[in-house]
Amino acid sequence: MQVPQDISNTIVDPKAYADGRRVDDAFTWLRREAPLAQIKPDRYHPFWAVTRHADILAVERQNDIFHNGDDFVTLTPIEAGKKVLQITGGSPHMVRTLVHMDSPDHFNYRHLTQGWFMPQNLRQLEARIRELARGFIDRMAEHGERCDFARDVAFLYPLRVVMEVLGVPQIDEPRMLKLTQELFGNADPEVNRSGSAEIDEKARVLSIQATFVDFMTYFNTMTEDRRKNPRNDLASVIANGAIKGQPLGHLEAMSYYIIAATAGHDTTSATSAGAMWALAERPEQFAKAKADNSLIPGLVEEAIRWVTPVKHFMRSATQDSELAGQKIAKGDWMMLCYPSGNRDETVFQNPFAFDIERTPNKQLAFGYGAHVCIGQHLARMELKILWEELLPRLQSVELDGEPRNMVSNFVCGPKTLPIRFKML
Structure with a gap:
C-alpha cells in the first residue's frame, strides 16, 4: 500500500528519534498497516522499511542474500551519498568496520578480537569494572542530591571501561567522548562540529570525514607505539593483527579502532541513562529493582529493549528474493528498524x-546472527554491575528537569538527564 509521506519522512528524521513519541507513532502505524513497505522519504532513494520483529530476524539470518557492504549501511540522503562516493572514489563507505563487511571478510576480522569479548575473558575484568562503577557512584554521591546522570555518570563509566580495554590513557578520554558525540550526533547542533542543525548534506559529510581523520590521526600514533611496545590491550591486538598472514590494511585497522572507541561505550551509556530515566519516572519499578537483586538482569534487558540505542542498519539484496510475501529485487535497499x-x-x-x-x-537491540554485536556480553556486564552497585546505595530518585535525547536517526539516547536523588 501507499505509505503517507509524513510517515516516510518521520522514520528518517533525526529530530523524531529525539522526540521518541513521533517515531514510535510512525512505526506503530507501519507495523499495523504496512509492516514491510517500500517507501521514498524526501531526499532519499527508495528503500524497504522492515518494521516487524520476525522480518528483521529473517533478514539478519540470511547474510548471503542481504548484504551490509554493497551499499550504504546507514541512512544516507542522496546528496550526501554523492559526496561520499566522490571522497572515496566510488565506495559507499568512508571507513570499513565489521559493520561494513560481509563474508568472508566479516568472519575473519571479527575472529581477530572476538576472544576479548567472550564471557570467559570478561570474567577477568569483572573486579576492575566493579571498582570503576563504585568510583563513579561515589562521584555521583559527591554531587549532593542533584546531578545530570547522563553527563556525570552514564557517559563516563562505560567510556572508562572501554578505553581501559582498548588501551587509551585516561587523559585522552574527553577527546574520545567528544569525537564519538560528533560522529553519532552529527545532526545535533549541541554536539556536532558546526554547532548548527541547518548545514547541508555535503557539509555534513565533510564534518563526519573530519571526525574520522581526527580519530585516525590519534590511532595511527597508537599503532606505531603498539608495534614497537605491544601490551595486553585491544590496541595491540589490532596493531599487530593479521588476516591470512597479512597485516591489517591501514583503513581496516583504523576502522577497527574507531568502532571500538565509539560504539563500544556510547550504546552502553545511552542504555544506562535510559534505564535511570525510566526508573525515575516509575517509582514502582525502582522499588521492585531495589528490593530484589535478582531482578537486575531483567532491568538490564528491559533497558536495552526500551532504549534500543542503535536505531537502524541498512541492508541490500544480492538477488531477487521474497520476504513476508513481498518480492524483493536484487539491489533493493532495506532499513532494519530496531526500535520498531x-x-x-x-x-x-x-x-x-x-x-x-x-x-x-x-x-x-544487539542484532542477530553473524552480525550480532561483538560487545554484547561486555555491555551486559557493565550494566549489571552498575545497578548491583548503585541500587543498594540509592534511596530515591526523581527527575529534576526535562531530560533530552540526542538528535540522531542512527545511534542515540539521553544526552541530558537531570535527577534529584538521595543516597544511603
Whole structure:
C-alpha cells in the first residue's frame, strides 16, 4: 500500500528519534498497516522499511542474500551519498568496520578480537569494572542530591571501561567522548562540529570525514607505539593483527579502532541513562529493582529493549528474493528498524510499558546472527554491575528537569538527564 509521506519522512528524521513519541507513532502505524513497505522519504532513494520483529530476524539470518557492504549501511540522503562516493572514489563507505563487511571478510576480522569479548575473558575484568562503577557512584554521591546522570555518570563509566580495554590513557578520554558525540550526533547542533542543525548534506559529510581523520590521526600514533611496545590491550591486538598472514590494511585497522572507541561505550551509556530515566519516572519499578537483586538482569534487558540505542542498519539484496510475501529485487535497499521490532505487539505484551519483570524478553537491540554485536556480553556486564552497585546505595530518585535525547536517526539516547536523588 501507499505509505503517507509524513510517515516516510518521520522514520528518517533525526529530530523524531529525539522526540521518541513521533517515531514510535510512525512505526506503530507501519507495523499495523504496512509492516514491510517500500517507501521514498524526501531526499532519499527508495528503500524497504522492515518494521516487524520476525522480518528483521529473517533478514539478519540470511547474510548471503542481504548484504551490509554493497551499499550504504546507514541512512544516507542522496546528496550526501554523492559526496561520499566522490571522497572515496566510488565506495559507499568512508571507513570499513565489521559493520561494513560481509563474508568472508566479516568472519575473519571479527575472529581477530572476538576472544576479548567472550564471557570467559570478561570474567577477568569483572573486579576492575566493579571498582570503576563504585568510583563513579561515589562521584555521583559527591554531587549532593542533584546531578545530570547522563553527563556525570552514564557517559563516563562505560567510556572508562572501554578505553581501559582498548588501551587509551585516561587523559585522552574527553577527546574520545567528544569525537564519538560528533560522529553519532552529527545532526545535533549541541554536539556536532558546526554547532548548527541547518548545514547541508555535503557539509555534513565533510564534518563526519573530519571526525574520522581526527580519530585516525590519534590511532595511527597508537599503532606505531603498539608495534614497537605491544601490551595486553585491544590496541595491540589490532596493531599487530593479521588476516591470512597479512597485516591489517591501514583503513581496516583504523576502522577497527574507531568502532571500538565509539560504539563500544556510547550504546552502553545511552542504555544506562535510559534505564535511570525510566526508573525515575516509575517509582514502582525502582522499588521492585531495589528490593530484589535478582531482578537486575531483567532491568538490564528491559533497558536495552526500551532504549534500543542503535536505531537502524541498512541492508541490500544480492538477488531477487521474497520476504513476508513481498518480492524483493536484487539491489533493493532495506532499513532494519530496531526500535520498531522492539515494540512489536505480536512479540512483546504491552510493549510501551517499561517492565523489569518482562519474561520472555526477546529484544533485538544487539542484532542477530553473524552480525550480532561483538560487545554484547561486555555491555551486559557493565550494566549489571552498575545497578548491583548503585541500587543498594540509592534511596530515591526523581527527575529534576526535562531530560533530552540526542538528535540522531542512527545511534542515540539521553544526552541530558537531570535527577534529584538521595543516597544511603
